Amino acid sequence: MAKVGLFVTCIVNTMRPEIGFASLKLLEQAGFEAEVPRDQTCCGQPNMNGGDKAGAKDLALRLAKLYAPYDYVVVPSGSCAGTIRTHYPDFFDESDAEGERVRALAAKTWELTSFLTDVAGMKEVEARFDGALAYHDSCAGLRELKVKQQPRTLLKSVEGLELKDLPDAEVCCGFGGLFCVKYPDVSGEMVRKKLADIEGTEARAVAMGDAGCMLNIEGALARKGSDIKVWHVAEVLAGLAK
Amino acid sequence: MTPPNDQHAPEMHVTSERFSENARHALDDKVLQGGLFIFAKGFTALREIGISQVPEFGDMRDRARDVKNHVLENLGDYLKQFEERVIANGGRVHWARNASEANEIIGRLCAEVNAKTVVKSKSMVTEELELNPHLEKQGIEVFESDLGEYIIQLRKEKPFHIVGPALHLTKEQVSDTFYEAHQRYGRTEKVTEKEALVREARIVLRERFKQADVGITGANFLVAETGSIALVTNEGNADLSATLPKHHIAVTGIEKIVPTLEDLGLFLRLLPRSALGLDTANYLSLYTGPKRDSDPDGPETFDIVLVDNGRSDMLGSEFQDMLRCIRCGACLNGCPVFTSVGGQAYGSVYSGPMGAVWTPALAGITHAANLPNASTFCGKCEEVCPVRIPLPNLMRHWREREFEKHYTPTGQRWGMGAWRWIAGKPALYRLASSMGGRVLRAMARKGWVKKLPGFAGGWTEMRDLKAPEGGSFLEQYEKGRRS
Numbered sequence: 001m002a003k004v005g006l007f008v009t010c011i012v013n014t015m016r017p018e019i020g021f022a023s024l025k026l027l028e029q030a031g032f033e034a035e036v037p038r039d040q041t042c043c044g045q046p047n048m049n050g051g052d053k054a055g056a057k058d059l060a061l062r063l064a065k066l067y068a069p070y071d072y073v074v075v076p077s078g079s080c081a082g083t084i085r086t087h088y089p090d091f092f093d094e095s096d097a098e099g100e101r102v103r104a105l106a107a108k109t110w111e112l113t114s115f116l117t118d119v120a121g122m123k124e125v126e127a128r129f130d131g132a133l134a135y136h137d138s139c140a141g142l143r144e145l146k147v148k149q150q151p152r153t154l155l156k157s158v159e160g161l162e163l164k165d166l167p168d169a170e171v172c173c174g175f176g177g178l179f180c181v182k183y184p185d186v187s188g189e190m191v192r193k194k195l196a197d198i199e200g201t202e203a204r205a206v207a208m209g210d211a212g213c214m215l216n217i218e219g220a221l222a223r224k225g226s227d228i229k230v231w232h233v234a235e236v237l238a239g240l241a242k
Numbered sequence: 243m244t245p246p247n248d249q250h251a252p253e254m255h256v257t258s259e260r261f262s263e264n265a266r267h268a269l270d271d272k273v274l275q276g277g278l279f280i281f282a283k284g285f286t287a288l289r290e291i292g293i294s295q296v297p298e299f300g301d302m303r304d305r306a307r308d309v310k311n312h313v314l315e316n317l318g319d320y321l322k323q324f325e326e327r328v329i330a331n332g333g334r335v336h337w338a339r340n341a342s343e344a345n346e347i348i349g350r351l352c353a354e355v356n357a358k359t360v361v362k363s364k365s366m367v368t369e370e371l372e373l374n375p376h377l378e379k380q381g382i383e384v385f386e387s388d389l390g391e392y393i394i395q396l397r398k399e400k401p402f403h404i405v406g407p408a409l410h411l412t413k414e415q416v417s418d419t420f421y422e423a424h425q426r427y428g429r430t431e432k433v434t435e436k437e438a439l440v441r442e443a444r445i446v447l448r449e450r451f452k453q454a455d456v457g458i459t460g461a462n463f464l465v466a467e468t469g470s471i472a473l474v475t476n477e478g479n480a481d482l483s484a485t486l487p488k489h490h491i492a493v494t495g496i497e498k499i500v501p502t503l504e505d506l507g508l509f510l511r512l513l514p515r516s517a518l519g520l521d522t523a524n525y526l527s528l529y530t531g532p533k534r535d536s537d538p539d540g541p542e543t544f545d546i547v548l549v550d551n552g553r554s555d556m557l558g559s560e561f562q563d564m565l566r567c568i569r570c571g572a573c574l575n576g577c578p579v580f581t582s583v584g585g586q587a588y589g590s591v592y593s594g595p596m597g598a599v600w601t602p603a604l605a606g607i608t609h610a611a612n613l614p615n616a617s618t619f620c621g622k623c624e625e626v627c628p629v630r631i632p633l634p635n636l637m638r639h640w641r642e643r644e645f646e647k648h649y650t651p652t653g654q655r656w657g658m659g660a661w662r663w664i665a666g667k668p669a670l671y672r673l674a675s676s677m678g679g680r681v682l683r684a685m686a687r688k689g690w691v692k693k694l695p696g697f698a699g700g701w702t703e704m705r706d707l708k709a710p711e712g713g714s715f716l717e718q719y720e721k722g723r724r725s
């Protein structure tokens with residue numbers, strides 16, 4: 001049986017561990033026994049986007065070594081999976097032997113919902129969610145990895161769930177890593193628009209595929225006193241969202 | 243890039259250091275926000291409808307990218323060919339290494355014909371050069387003839403957008419501006435309706451066209467095989483600027499070359515669709531040399547000023563892809579940052595994603611660092627760019643330059659160094675993430691953190707932070723939890 005290594009990412013590890021356990025549950029449903037290497041740390045995305053190329057390169061090599069024993073690496077985040085899959089190969093010249101291992105890692109790395117549908121062939125999940133749910137397309141998953149239909153296909157199979165069309169679902173929520181602390185006003189305006197669109201759907205909850213966007217959107221909803229819930233798509237698909 | 247003491251170094255004045263402050267003003271400006279909302283929805287929809295009618299749009303974008311790449315790889319040869327054709331057609335070509343040189347050349351050309359009045363059509367390159375104040379210092383009256391440019395010229399503003407310089411203004415604001423400016427032409431009645439405003443501008447500008455000694459235009463494309471310049475407008479003002487005055491000066495960047503007329507056809511299909519969702523622009527004109535003996539009218543002289551101003555430094559660098567830009571504005575229209583704060587906040591004539599890459603190349607990363615940083619890398623710009631410029635990657639390259647040169651703010655630099663160090667030590671990383679969670683839980687009230695200290699305070703300015711429940715994932719996993 002193919003070996004799957006789950007890379008939980010920093011935000012999930014520290015802020016929302018439930019997403020990691022939901023991912024394990026889904027991988028098991030899909031027929032895989034996934035492992036989490038305990039020495040995983042960061043994929044280096046903050047360094048990459050902060051201009052520290054050398055730092056990002058170091059962490060890429062580190063991750064490549066750590067996940068070398070696995071056939072697949074699955075990540076419950078479009079932006080961390082995108083960093084590995086689409087950006088890592090650019091860190092090294094084609095001729096660079098060091099880069100070989102990193103290119104191999106990139107080729108076997110998948111965002112969770114695309115792994116479940118495109119690789120594992122999953123068409124439905126065993127889960128229940130009562131009520132209307134909107135889905136926001138987190139940017140990196142959408143544009144770097146073409147994650148669009150995969151989560152929707154699976155969400156539609158959740159019993160009791162009514163999937164709402166979110167207007168401007170593809171427009172950024174304003175998280176952007178350091179962006180949201182460096183430019184709080186601009187980021188605040190972007191998330192304000194996102195909330196208005198979410199509220200307009202009258203869904204009782206919104207789901208997405210990136211924990212960064214979740215913290216942003218749920219934090220802004222809480223500040224407003226809204227009771228709309230924010231879930232990671234994995235939590236909904238694993239039946240952990242209430 | 244070019245050392246600062248090089249007298250031919252690129253020049254462009256920016257106020258991008260004040261991006262955050264400008265953005266705050268823009269966000270507080272209710273009138274502007276109303277306009278931005280309509281603009282963001284409207285332009286995106288127009289483009290989507292426009293391109294949905296062309297199933298081969300994706301292929302066209304690939305071809306356009308390839309043509310531009312080919313030109314950039316052979317830029318010297320194409321520029322030479324272009325110059326030869328222009329001369330053969332009876333025109334002249336002038337080379338300007340930077341803004342000062344360009345302004346000096348254009349000023350000299352105007353002085354040679356004793357110009358008192360110049361009429362201009364929209365040209366972002368002349369905005370980049372700050373040509374108007376230069377000519378005015380020489381005692382020349384300069385009139386912008388593109389309606390939007392004319393309005394912002396009267397208001398002494400910088401363009402809001404590379405395609406629509408005055409899109410941020412309401413008709414009331416324009417009415418006030420005209421009322422004040424047109425009194426000197428004896429128009430003392432205040433006009434308030436849109437059509438009447440356009441009519442009034444037309445009447446005033448017609449006179450300027452008749453008076454003008456020199457017409458200055460930009461050029462959207464330079465066709466190497468014929469030595470022609472191509473102008474694309476929706477108002478027809480460029481044609482009046484190019485044909486009515488006795489002298490025509492076209493000012494543009496060296497990267498605007500396309501090899502053949504056939505290639506031009508491809509770009510003429512891409513540009514208006516990407517800009518406004520239109521299948522074609524209202525006016526498209528090709529100018530190839532001055533008036534010939536057999537022509538009934540046209541300018542007596544035809545001068546082309548080709549501006550480098552930092553462009554050749556981008557050639558062969560990690561920013562080369564940016565030189566494919568055809569200034570369609572699609573990346574601005576789609577950008578969630580641009581559509582939140584508008585063009586003026588960027589403090590540069592080039593705003594939005596294209597401006598975030600272009601501005602540091604011209605003004606230096608020290609002055610323009612905010613622009614490539616004020617992006618979430620959402621990737622919408624790259625998605626819509628007709629010549630497939632990887633804009634987020636190019637912004638990232640500016641952050642790398644900034645980091646290499648130690649311009650990155652010290653706290654952030656230190657933070658990234660520390661982060662990389664911790665991420666290399668898994669036991670420490672596990673400890674730090676568990677501790678981090680515990681600290682947040684201690685700070686939280688009813689599960690939510692309302693205020694974070696220091697740099698992280700930017701987060702809680704706008705939103706709360708939900709504290710994590712239970713231990714970190716790795717902690718729980720180690721204890722045997724599996725689902």
Ligand code: SF4
Nearest residue numbers: 567568570571573627
């Ligand atoms: S970067 Fe691309 S989308 Fe933006 S203005 Fe230039 S050509 Fe248009």
